[in-house]
Amino acid sequence: MFQRLPDAGGERVSFTIDGRPAEALSGDSVAAALLANGVGACRTTPVSGAPRGPYCMMGVCFDCLVTIDGTGNQQGCQIRVRPGMRVETQNGKREIER
């Protein structure tokens, strides 16, 4: 669970997580936006199906993989959240055509 510091100001960005409306701060990465919205687990692993969440936040661990606007296996910590972005948690392997 993560919370915003009271003085952390900025423009609000509306996006969706698994179809539900959510809000982030402009400049948030997708992974940060998920954590700020109480989503700690963003995918399950292809090997055992175990849940995973962001671990390194700097693009090296690949645990924060999510589906963004229909494209799977995107590194949530490396992509800034944009207005109207559709973020989906993903299960197991990336599917064909996603």
Place this chain on the structure above:
Amino acid sequence: MTDLKPRYDLAVIGAGPAGLAAATLAATRGLSTVLLDEQTAPGGQIYRAITRSPVKNPSVLGTDYWHGADLVGPFRDSGADYLPGTAVWSVSRTLDIGLSRDGAARILPARHVILATGALERPFPIPGWTLPGVMGAGAAQILLKTSGLVASGGVVMAGSGPLLWLLAWQYLRAGARIDAILDTTPRENWRQAMPLLPAFARSGYVGKGLKLLLEVRRKVKVIGNVSALRAEGDGRVQTVVYRQGDGAEQRLPADTLLLHHGVIPNINLANATGCAQSWDEAQRCWVPDVDGWGATSVEGVSIAGDGAGIGGALAAEHRGRLTALDALHRLGAIDRATRDRDAAPHREALDRALRGRDFLDALYRPGREFRVPADDTIVCRCEEVTAGQVREAVKLGVSGPNQTKSFLRCGMGPCQGRLCGPTVVEVIADARGVSPAEVGYYRLRPPVKPITLAELASLPKAEDEVAAVMHH
């Protein structure tokens, strides 16, 4: 990417202190320079979000952080081209750089390349470290710098090293909650560190470091000599379990566990480029071989900053400038005497910045049980391979990490060994009773970042290349 020149004198990869300083100096002195960076804004990890942090109160992140702004201004004025949001997936021996941006790939040739890929947190394999809610302390610091986010609910920090204490101090400044700090620094480290204390005492770090430590210790419960650390929970971390020395098992409720025991060079790109590397016993990691100017074994490729051995942010900046001066010389822009003369103040500053570093290396060397984990611990997060499986493979004759790939898929997931390599090396070396130097490291190959077939297909192709495929 249309605004790019077809070819650059110098390409710098990574916009942390080393990359910013190197690109600034080179461009100011007339080299056509491009700075390529994976992040969307300059600063690297240490100065992450320096131009746009939502944390308004400057005392939260501290003056050392805000020094990063002094690097960005001169870089903007230097005339260097800047390509943020760019993944570099290959640097060839012919100095052609494979990069990917906004879903399109291209090859950018340069006459000299400086890798400034910095550091990453040393993997901290404990049972349960893959549970959501367990993160690197560095990751939590990035969330604070970039988004003004702090962990809430039960927060436990565990491990060793300056960054852990700095994060705790920043959390306290920000008014965030820390339930406990579990210090895993092995007691016996003090014996090795003590002889190095005088040099550390003369460094600029000692006053600042002590003040920070004392402030954290005054306000947070710090539990020392921690062993047998693990995270437990159903679907996310809920409990942190540990022992103090040989004491009974203790349990702490937690919603977030932040782990850290030092940083190591991010060597993937250098390794894949073919730069020779050696095992550094003091820093307990693989480090690319460089000379005093950052030059590697590959002609035309240099490394600046923590990517060539951990020295910290200030040292990285000075190493960046030295590496840029050498690039100017190698490209014929300045003669040797000019290079040496202009390097003198940077070399002096580098020596000052490195003073006392070996004390920190010795004191905060991670304990054996956290480098060589027990059988039940996952070492390869991507392929979910345990330390026990690696040991089994050694019994079957596996002698080094490259063979664990074919036996276990260990190191073959998307992180390409970044999160398992150091541990796999330690586990194999320990099982075989030899030095990690003898065990070696993964032989990495480009692309060092995953790229899609669509991106590859978007590479510009010459007519004869198309013909070669279509007609044969």
